[in-house]
Amino acid sequence: MAFQSPFSKETALGAHAQRRSNQSGRTFFATTTLSSVKPSSKIREEEQEALKQDQVRQDKVWREFVEAERRATKYWYQNWSFLKDYDPLGKKKEPEQLPEYVSVFSDKIPSTTGHVIGSRMNTDLGKTLVKMDYFLNYGKRKKKLGEELQPS
Known part of the structure; x- marks a missing residue:
């Protein structure tokens, strides 16, 4: 029932x-009849469809969502920011000491042809940049056309 x-x-x-x-x-x-009771998924679909048609309501919901997100960000610092200072076991993290001097150029990976990108290239991003630099500059240089593309 x-x-x-x-x-x-x-x-x-x-x-x-x-x-x-x-x-x-x-x-x-x-x-006793189930014909008057709609399944919850059908009700949700109808509500979402009505919301899509009502742009004023949709804008209001969006504004409320943005405001709630801003509030959550603000309160995160008050309530949860202590988590960044402790490790998962609850011990206080020691701040990582940075070296006095770090070379701009990498010893392991050569700098790019323009010598603009070469700083700390021993990372996945750095390796990807070196590959992109190669394909942009040398991968598309002029080549002799294949036999099928030669003028007859």
């Missing part, structure tokens, strides 16, 4: 309704 929502359009006082009450004394009306 399904309970009918008090917010539904049809009333539960129809011919097929039965009156029930729980231990606290609240009265519920249970219907």
